[in-house]
Amino acid sequence: MSGKKIVIIDDDPEICDAMSEILGEYDYQVFTALDTRSGYQLLLEERPDLLILDIMMATMHEGLDFATKIKEREGIYGMPVLIVSARPPAERGYGRSLDEDLDWIHADIFMEKPVEPEELIHNVKLLLKD
Amino acid sequence: MTKILVIDGDQSTREFLNTFLKSDGYTVFNSEDAPGCLEIFARENPSIILTDMDIPGLNGLELLKRVKGQNPDVEVIFVTERVETDLAVQALQLEASDFISKPISNQRLMDALQRVKERLWRRGKLQEYVRNLERLINDTTEELEKRHELEHNLIQTSMDGIIANDRKGNIIIFNEGAERIYGYTREEAISAVHVTQLYPEGDARKIKKMIYGQEYGGPGRLINYEVMILTKNREPLPIALSATLLYEEGREVATVGYFKDMREIRRLEEELLKRYQFEHNLIQTSMDGIIANDRQGNIIIFNEGAESICGYTPDEALSGLNVTQLYPEGEAKKIKKLTYSPVYGGPGRLINYEAELVTKNGERVPILLSAALLYEEGEEVATVGYFKNMSEVKRLEKELIQSERMAAMGRVTAGIAHGVKNILHGMKLGAFMVDKGLETEKPDMLMKGWNLVGKNINRISRMTLDMLSYARSRPPARQSCSLNDIANEVCNLMEDMAGQRQIDLVRNLDSTLPRVTVDPEGMHSCLLNLVTNAIEAFPESMSGGTITVSSRSEPEAGVYLEVKDTGRGMTEELKEQIFKYLYSTKGARGTGLGLAITQKIVQEHGGTVQVESQPNKGSCFTIILPNEVCSP
Numbered sequence: 001m002s003g004k005k006i007v008i009i010d011d012d013p014e015i016c017d018a019m020s021e022i023l024g025e026y027d028y029q030v031f032t033a034l035d036t037r038s039g040y041q042l043l044l045e046e047r048p049d050l051l052i053l054d055i056m057m058a059t060m061h062e063g064l065d066f067a068t069k070i071k072e073r074e075g076i077y078g079m080p081v082l083i084v085s086a087r088p089p090a091e092r093g094y095g096r097s098l099d100e101d102l103d104w105i106h107a108d109i110f111m112e113k114p115v116e117p118e119e120l121i122h123n124v125k126l127l128l129k130d
Numbered sequence: 131m132t133k134i135l136v137i138d139g140d141q142s143t144r145e146f147l148n149t150f151l152k153s154d155g156y157t158v159f160n161s162e163d164a165p166g167c168l169e170i171f172a173r174e175n176p177s178i179i180l181t182d183m184d185i186p187g188l189n190g191l192e193l194l195k196r197v198k199g200q201n202p203d204v205e206v207i208f209v210t211e212r213v214e215t216d217l218a219v220q221a222l223q224l225e226a227s228d229f230i231s232k233p234i235s236n237q238r239l240m241d242a243l244q245r246v247k248e249r250l251w252r253r254g255k256l257q258e259y260v261r262n263l264e265r266l267i268n269d270t271t272e273e274l275e276k277r278h279e280l281e282h283n284l285i286q287t288s289m290d291g292i293i294a295n296d297r298k299g300n301i302i303i304f305n306e307g308a309e310r311i312y313g314y315t316r317e318e319a320i321s322a323v324h325v326t327q328l329y330p331e332g333d334a335r336k337i338k339k340m341i342y343g344q345e346y347g348g349p350g351r352l353i354n355y356e357v358m359i360l361t362k363n364r365e366p367l368p369i370a371l372s373a374t375l376l377y378e379e380g381r382e383v384a385t386v387g388y389f390k391d392m393r394e395i396r397r398l399e400e401e402l403l404k405r406y407q408f409e410h411n412l413i414q415t416s417m418d419g420i421i422a423n424d425r426q427g428n429i430i431i432f433n434e435g436a437e438s439i440c441g442y443t444p445d446e447a448l449s450g451l452n453v454t455q456l457y458p459e460g461e462a463k464k465i466k467k468l469t470y471s472p473v474y475g476g477p478g479r480l481i482n483y484e485a486e487l488v489t490k491n492g493e494r495v496p497i498l499l500s501a502a503l504l505y506e507e508g509e510e511v512a513t514v515g516y517f518k519n520m521s522e523v524k525r526l527e528k529e530l531i532q533s534e535r536m537a538a539m540g541r542v543t544a545g546i547a548h549g550v551k552n553i554l555h556g557m558k559l560g561a562f563m564v565d566k567g568l569e570t571e572k573p574d575m576l577m578k579g580w581n582l583v584g585k586n587i588n589r590i591s592r593m594t595l596d597m598l599s600y601a602r603s604r605p606p607a608r609q610s611c612s613l614n615d616i617a618n619e620v621c622n623l624m625e626d627m628a629g630q631r632q633i634d635l636v637r638n639l640d641s642t643l644p645r646v647t648v649d650p651e652g653m654h655s656c657l658l659n660l661v662t663n664a665i666e667a668f669p670e671s672m673s674g675g676t677i678t679v680s681s682r683s684e685p686e687a688g689v690y691l692e693v694k695d696t697g698r699g700m701t702e703e704l705k706e707q708i709f710k711y712l713y714s715t716k717g718a719r720g721t722g723l724g725l726a727i728t729q730k731i732v733q734e735h736g737g738t739v740q741v742e743s744q745p746n747k748g749s750c751f752t753i754i755l756p757n758e759v760c761s762p
Contacts, residue, residue: 012552012556013670014556014582014585015555015556015559017578017582018556018559018560018563018578018579018582019559021563021575021578022559022562022563022566025566025570025575034669034670034671035669035670035671037671038671084555086548086551086552086555112551113551113552113554113555114551114554114555114557114558115555115558115559116558117558117559117562118562
């Protein structure tokens, strides 16, 4: 029982539910938010160990901008960010290779939907060094 | 009244004469000695003097000299004791008028006075006559002078040059105009220049010949003959010369030349020519085709652009090609008609009309044609047409459509892929939960997982149906119905969902709304989409809010269906995107088709969908259907 805190920001409440259910199985404390504003509030309140972010939120760059902002603010304590997106890496916004883009999209791991749950769990564990 | 001065030393004589003369109507002045008489004479200037030969202080002859010196016309009659012959001769030489001896005989005095008066009268008349004559001469002279001055001024100040020369070629008139043109002063010209020096060598003689000849205005005249002159600086300069011979008593005495400086005119002519050439070049080298034809259809202008588009050389076109041959049969006539009609750019003009040309090889070329009628003095003389070759544009248009199609397909594919990925994501998570639930014997987890799988199956089927309904191009199945009924149905359907989110769904329907002939199913989907969007426009975190569904009719504009929310609203940037096919702000939950479908259906009814929105204030979507949809 690690009890580590994970915040999930995704605008789909069902995905949020499923993710917290699944990650709960692995003894993580999961907090969810449906938009970046309330998500940011959550980050301040909970100071989680990991952020899982869907970058295709309501507006085009909401997720990416948010990730950048978080990384700048929270970099001090080095909270890792895992980005989940339905957009392929070749799409607008991150046109170069994924490795390069990761520098500026400020994610530690970038996963493309549909995500294999086993892989997601693996990455979460990796980032949390469990 | 005639003034008379009586001078006599003897008082009784003065008194006698005084009385006598006054009774005869004279104004009489008396004096007894020389100083008095001269003073009176100077003051009164009498016409007649009656004087003794010996007056105190002055000899009679001396008096006579003096007064005659002052007024030669004064009549002096001597009244004397004795008439000495010598004295009389001297006095008469000094123009004394008469001698009367004392004692004075009345008769003698009257006769003398009568003669004197007659002389005075004659002299007066003569003087008057002379004065009149002088005045007459003065007046005439003045007039002549004025006339002369006028003519002189006319000649001198004329803008034209005026030069006259005598038969020997000496210059006798050289006006200011001539000074300006030639550069000689008048004095120089008159004193030192010969007429032949005014022209290049030999030309003066030629001009003289022409003046005598018939050709230029008749013998003795030359009219507007263009010739070169030589200025003082020996510079050649063009003038237009008119000349005429002057005669006196039938003899030729002089030649007068009037001339204009032609430099300005030449300059203007050159400018005009340049302008003409410039415009000509402009026309000729224009990339556009330019063709002008007269009323019979004969081609009169055919530029390089026209050559490259039509394939005819200008020579071919200008020698007998009729404008009708450049168009497919009947097209020329149609274009002519359209040019006269006000449809394309007003009568007498045709603007951007798409037509076809037939080239020399018989190929058809699409063109964009503008034409105008040309008038001269109110009469139509020609038609000029400007046209662009549209082949390339048409080809590019086709390519563009093709590539747009490809791009659209790409966008569609990407959009579908995005939607499908989100759905698959949910399914995978769901399936994982089912597995986990089975594995760990947690029915709750299993149920949640299965539920998620089921929901995502619904999503993918809804998306498929939406896509089909967007792609389907059946005409709307119209029937007479009430938009208020449709609005009520939709509100009934959505009330629960709105209620769950604590949103008030308010109906504000106009009961006088006319019935309409529309596709009720289509309208239902439209309104359902808008209301669903409105509900989703409220952030999940927010509770409360209002959605107003209203209908109204505006006599001019048409029938309005409006869905207004107090939700999060949209930025301008977002507003521009929302009607795009497969654009969604709802992440995994939206198909990106709702508004696209709504718009498509409304457009099929000839209507429009309008949006007004402000971030954090809300949005208002309005379906506007034209009055034509109203049932009769």
